[in-house]
Amino acid sequence: MDTFLDALSAAFALIFAGDADLLQILSLSLQVSLSAVAIAVLIGMPLGGLIAIRRFPGRQVLIVVFNALMGLPPVVVGLGVYLLLSRSGPFGVFGLLYTPTAMIIAQVILVVPIIVSLTRQTLDALWREYSETLNSLAASPAQSLVAVLWDARFSLITAVLAGLGRAIAEVGAVMIVGGNIDSVTRVMTTAIALEASKGELALALGLGIILLLVSVCLNLFGHGMTRLVTNEATQ
Amino acid sequence: MDTFLDALSAAFALIFAGDADLLQILSLSLQVSLSAVAIAVLIGMPLGGLIAIRRFPGRQVLIVVFNALMGLPPVVVGLGVYLLLSRSGPFGVFGLLYTPTAMIIAQVILVVPIIVSLTRQTLDALWREYSETLNSLAASPAQSLVAVLWDARFSLITAVLAGLGRAIAEVGAVMIVGGNIDSVTRVMTTAIALEASKGELALALGLGIILLLVSVCLNLFGHGMTRLVTNEATQ
Amino acid sequence: SPSSWSEEKPFITLASTTSTQNSGLFRHILPRFTEASGIEVRVVAVGTGAAIKNARNGDADVLLVHHKASEQKFVADGFGRKRHPLMFNDFIIVGPDEDPAGIGGGTNAPQALRAIARAKALFVSRGDASGTHKRELELWTIAGTDPSAASGAWYRETGSGMGAALNIAAGIGAHTLVDRGTWLSFNNRQDLAILVEGDPRLRNEYGVILVSEDKHPHVKTKEGGAFVDWLLSNAGRAAINDFKISGQRLFTAME
Amino acid sequence: MTDRQHQPSGAILPLSLQGVGLFRDGKRVIKDVDCTFEGREDNAPGKTFIVGPNGAGKSLLLRICHGLVRPDEGRVIWLGDAAKDANTVKKRQAMVFQRPVLLRRSAQANIDFALSLRGIPRSERSDRVQALLQQTGLGRLAKTPARALSFGEQQRLALARALAIEPELLYLDEPTASLDPASAHMVEDLVEQAVSKGTRVIMSSHDLAQTARMADDVIFMHRGRIKERAVAADFFNAPKNDLARDFLDGKLLWWRRRSIYGSEGEPCG
Amino acid sequence: MTDRQHQPSGAILPLSLQGVGLFRDGKRVIKDVDCTFEGREDNAPGKTFIVGPNGAGKSLLLRICHGLVRPDEGRVIWLGDAAKDANTVKKRQAMVFQRPVLLRRSAQANIDFALSLRGIPRSERSDRVQALLQQTGLGRLAKTPARALSFGEQQRLALARALAIEPELLYLDEPTASLDPASAHMVEDLVEQAVSKGTRVIMSSHDLAQTARMADDVIFMHRGRIKERAVAADFFNAPKNDLARDFLDGKLLWWRRRSIYGSEGEPCG
């Protein structure tokens, strides 16, 4: 139990000291994960939406595949991206390995299936209600897609948060493609893993607490935005 | 690119050899993750359902907290459970550390927030539609909960699959509380991490491919069940 | 933007092991090199196997690991110019301080392992083909004991890094083989203590290799070479030698 | 219908609304509603009809009575405030919504569900479900998914579900709006039957002929206010309220009122 | 309403259904439907009413005509098979559903959305939206969330949305079922206006008085079949079909038919 108390006090000490290293690691974490989620949303929401509102051969297969890809192991993604970006890999010439860009790429791959699957399932319900009306109004697929994405925007926030949760908590992929290089690619989770392997359990837990607090803040922010807009908007 | 081909052939070789070690590791993976998801569903679905259908002080906070907990880093969970189950920890006497039970506990903690948040958001929509009718029929909270969970059962499958994806892909927590001990607590993801750290990238990727195939099978199975039941059931 | 960061000032990538990273050595010596040369050193610390693999793929400029045979093969295969012996420390056997196998204070590692096997006292093996793991296997061979038969019973092959293996040993009260650097900087010892040390067979030697530009033309031979030269210079040696934790030296530079 | 075996009769009425008001989006949509619905003890009137133009607040008023919407002003009082616990009060009421919401189950499962909520044992339920389906002309559709039914069939299923729990107080929000003439007739019969067995009915309707035919007394609503409440015959023969007169003449387009009659002087908020 | 500026008139009719049938859950719910709806060129009839008991298949038939439901048997033919691309055909129709589905937006945004789908520039839209809201008596509720409107208001909003796109062919599924008498009257006026401007209307109704008042010709449906199609006056004065006669007399409870008249001999499936 002592360790938990130590962890708390470590967390507070770090926060109040405004430790520069910590701030840098934290901001890189946010930068990487938020970018990855933003890109994944841009790719995944239209894709999930299309799967929800269109009927085409192979649709069921696509649903199963994206559901299964939610279980893509980060280490595997990390290795795959490593092999692609490695100097001896096809994209080696860009020198992206061990950069934040590589970490973003890996997280995008991890988050897209989550966004696709959850968007599809969220829009399924709305589409069941809207489809006849939008068809009757002769909305094109693209127009229908925009309409359901827009009208479901508050429900879709949970999908985004689930993706963000996966990205910000993930360590296996960013460790491999980022290399956990001090002040270059070290993020919160790789720092936590490092401290844990040094036996600095209290410090590792303390960093974990800070990461969680940041998550809560991000979620509060998202939630606040929703509240604010929902009140004005039409249910 | 060679490595990818090597990975594929490694995967096929392992599959066709019916490697006993592989089978054992795979079955432990499934055992741990499926148990964890089952327990998490038992805890998380009623909880998420209650948050969806009840209005109580602190509800908004609970929503934000569970959303944030979707971003619980596996390493942190692993450390927390380690400290609790460690010989010097409060539950040390049970000797659970480095057993599959410990791994299940850690994964339950990781999966519950996902199930809670996604269940809540799925039932939100249904509840908006049902609440007046169920209230009018004087259904008790428990009766309402059962009714919405039942009527949303097909939509909830995506929540379960998201939880399963997290559990089966996760390595940070099971590594710490399981210890990746050969033929005791070695699961697919820790085996992959081990091979990766040995530089056996093709083998690691091959194992990853096998894990993904198993995920696809699990999802196909779930999907098939849904199809089967939906056709008979009432939309 | 991320890419502009990587262009900012000259840097090299160093593939190394978790044990050197975890001990804190790099944090101690690298700033001195950077100050002297203006070259930043980015450390990617992974298992010895993975580190060598990274270097083979051309993803590092310099390799710093501790398994002589693998290093020599790396050079022989043409991936490295030359292996330079850099520094050494030693392995120790740690275990619970109540010492169930009665090996405390010993200096004969194989004998101690035999005693552990006889007592069926818990032993945690890295099991990850790392330098430490390979050394442990060599010691079992010398001891004439094959622990793999007891795998899963008292012999636990964890398949994890040094720190993780130590955490496990601390968690269940087991013995393990660990390099002194990691041990001294490890902070979750619980009731583990040093039981066996000082056996010459426990010497742990690190080598440094500049990755060859013949296989990977993009390798930063100039900056990497500067780093290797600095490590082997008096300044580098001094930096290694005066890295201490609670008064104890962790690594000794080779003459 | 079996006789009310699970619930004593006459237990929750009278229901009084005192100074009830409701805001939506900052607008007052229900204003100063005072009214009482008596029980049926002394052969008191059993059918109160609420009429008024679209958007007058009929549906909202029914919801407030039923306890589904809590008023922002005023009080809803059961039994002159001697009400038993809220749960009993709730269990003795039922409602058929204007836009019925059926569970995603078969037609029969929808009724069965309502019965199960009242703790009626499974063995009894199935017979009662079949009887109710027959009464509402849905026998052949028992196993059809409720959501696949035609609108009129859905409305009748919702009525069957409400009747299943044999309420003391039954709210009907335009229950015959989408029914064909014969079905509407049949539903009117079912309502009369329930009333004759002691159920108190509060019902909204746009069908003035139906109202004249069935109502004991009539509440006329306009813009969230009760403008007139009268015995049915009086209301139809000699409405006291100007607006009610126009309404009966089919001339009351209230959103044009200002231009037709000059300012009515009632602010929107 | 502005004149049909964005779409040429008379371009997609006639519409013919040939041997149309539909299965649901293994049951045939629409059977052997053959009928044609002519264009308006030579002052042809503009308002066809579909009547029949609940569950007769009126709503399904409208959906089949509209192309929302693909029939399992038979063909739906536009312009005698000389139809332009399916998209044009689709864009020239509109429908008001029996249970209107409004987007989760304000009332005005619902109409604006329909206009934007027709590519009408933003600058033009706002005036037309306001005009339509005024015409349907929803001016004051422009900014109210559509889902918060009363049922009658929703029905009128759905009509406004359908009129907004100035369709050549307008399907109305009981558009006045939940309207108060004055609003119903007003909606009837709006429909007549649209027809006088060249719109072809196909409408279902349970209101026989309304049907008699408005219809040019009447289709009587029963159990998924068209039993009679006749000019309105003929249908009301001398229905040829026995079932139609009973229906007009308010006696047609079709699910009891067998017991009243003996076997009608029509299998369910």
Ligand SMILES: Nc1ncnc2c1ncn2[C@@H]1O[C@H](COP(=O)(O)OP(=O)(O)OP(=O)(O)O)[C@@H](O)[C@H]1O
């Ligand atoms: N959130 C809201 N914002 C603004 N107005 C609202 C809101 N909710 C309800 N209203 C208004 O309250 C009024 C009363 O609605 P209600 O459904 O009770 O009418 P009604 O008398 O049942 O009408 P109908 O005959 O059409 O069923 C309507 O004009 C409606 O627009």
Ligand SMILES: Nc1ncnc2c1ncn2[C@@H]1O[C@H](COP(=O)(O)OP(=O)(O)OP(=O)(O)O)[C@@H](O)[C@H]1O
């Ligand atoms: N999936 C289904 N399974 C069984 N029956 C179905 C299904 N879908 C529709 N039906 C039946 O088809 C019939 C026709 O429905 P439709 O909605 O067209 O009737 P309607 O004439 O519009 O009735 P109403 O006057 O009530 O609006 C109904 O009896 C309905 O129960």
Ligand SMILES: [Mg+2]
């Ligand atoms: Mg209403």
Ligand SMILES: [Mg+2]
């Ligand atoms: Mg219909």
